[in-house]
Structure formats: C-alpha cells, structure tokens
Amino acid sequence: EAGVAQSPRYKIIEKRQSVAFWCNPISGHATLYWYQQILGQGPKLLIQFQNNGVVDDSQLPKDRFSAERLKGVDSTLKIQPAKLEDSAVYLCASRLRGRGEKLFFGSGTQLSVL
Amino acid sequence: DQQVKQNSPSLSVQEGRISILNCDYTNSMFDYFLWYKKYPAEGPTFLISISSIKDKNEDGRFTVFLNKSAKHLSLHIVPSQPGDSAVYFCAASFSGSARQLTFGSGTQLTVLP
Numbered sequence A: 001e002a003g004v005a006q007s008p009r010y011k012i013i014e015k016r017q018s019v020a021f022w023c024n025p026i027s028g029h030a031t032l033y034w035y036q037q038i039l040g041q042g043p044k045l046l047i048q049f050q051n052n053g054v055v056d057d058s059q060l061p062k063d064r065f066s067a068e069r070l071k072g073v074d075s076t077l078k079i080q081p082a083k084l085e086d087s088a089v090y091l092c093a094s095r096l097r098g099r100g101e102k103l104f105f106g107s108g109t110q111l112s113v114l
Numbered sequence B: 001d002q003q004v005k006q007n008s009p010s011l012s013v014q015e016g017r018i019s020i021l022n023c024d025y026t027n028s029m030f031d032y033f034l035w036y037k038k039y040p041a042e043g044p045t046f047l048i049s050i051s052s053i054k055d056k057n058e059d060g061r062f063t064v065f066l067n068k069s070a071k072h073l074s075l076h077i078v079p080s081q082p083g084d085s086a087v088y089f090c091a092a093s094f095s096g097s098a099r100q101l102t103f104g105s106g107t108q109l110t111v112l113p
Helices: none
Strands: A005-007 A008-013 A020-026 A032-037 A044-050 A054-056 A065-069 A073-079 A088-095 A109-113 B009-014 B019-025 B032-038 B043-050 B054-060 B062-067 B072-075 B086-093 B107-110
Touching: A005 A088, A008 A020, A008 B107, A020 A088, A020 A109, A032 A073, A044 A065, A044 A073, A073 A088, B009 B019, B009 B032, B019 B032, B019 B086, B032 B062, B043 B054, B043 B062, B043 B072
Parallel strands: A008 A109, B009 B107
Antiparallel strands: A005 A020, A020 A073, A032 A044, A032 A088, A044 A054, A065 A073, A088 A109, B019 B072, B032 B043, B032 B086, B054 B062, B062 B072, B086 B107
C-alpha cells in the first residue's frame, strides 16, 4: 500500500514570496490533515478536511495561508506572503474514516524562509 | 497553553536496558493517547496507543502505561535497541475534537551500543 505522498521535500524562499505544497493521501482515506512542525516542537494542526470539506481550520493563519482539497483526494497548502516564522516542516496526514485516531503521515516538506 | 507535555527533550540509554519516556497532559477530556516515532527526514509513524478505559497496553517490546488520576502516561521500551534511536512524540485526542491529535514537543531517544 502506497503511503502519503508529499512534494516538494525541500523548499527555500525569501520572505514575502509565495509557496505551495502538495499532498496525495493514502487511497480511500477520507480525512486529511495539514500539520506545521517548528524545530523543537511537536506537530501543530493547521487544517482538517473530511472528503473535500473543511472540518476545522481554526488554527490556520488565514491572512496568509490557504488550503484546498478538490475532489476529495489531493490537497494543496499555500503560503502567501511567507514570513520568517513560517520556516518549519509541513506534514500531511490522512486517516481512514472509522478507524480511530491512527494517522498516517507523509515525509513532509521542509520550508526555509530567508 | 500546552495541553500535552514532554518535559524531557532527550534521553540516552544503553542498548539492552529499559527506556522510559514520559508524557503529562492537562485536558481531562482526552480519552485516547498515542505514541509516534520519528526518524530524521521522515514523517512520524504510529507506534502504540491506549484508550482511557485501560491502564496498560503492550505490543512486543513496547508498553504504554496510563495513570488517569495523575494525567500521566509513559512508554517503556524493553530491551532498547540502537534502531530505536528517534524522536518520540506523545499525542492525545478526545471524541469532541473530531479526533484531532494534540502533540507533545517530543523526546529524542538515543540508544547507545
């Protein structure tokens, strides 16, 4: 079974530039999450999708971050404009509905904002 | 407000000995707890979990203990192996949170050969 795919693996941008991350969850997983992990901290939830609808985006900085999950499969997370404090690993995770709390994570995108 | 805390950023253990990783939580609504393991440049992978109706769950070399009155859980690894060297995250959720996970800050475990 293929895992959660994310791209790119690494991205370096200057502040005020824009960036986008892509995620392809495990086939059949209806729930998709984007987490932000700052160095030395645990992953922090940014947004949760159920199919193509948003379940919770209360912690998403909506003035600069946006996310979508068209057709309930792939998802993209965008930052525009980026700030220095956005430097982090952005993790995508998915979960099969009704299968408890076990999330499957991708390898993440390491973002450096200079 | 850090609802899940891992107060030890790092832990070193000799190969073959027991590793004990600790986690404290403040939200009494949490009813499900998980441990994830993370290697460098990889995403976290699920290790073991426990429901609040239990106080112990075991899977091979890994055992998780839950003390609800103290709002404390621990992960025991016996015997520890060099391949266990990784960052371990404690996570918690409750039924009213759409089963979202709240993570601790992680503990870097190093198993010395």
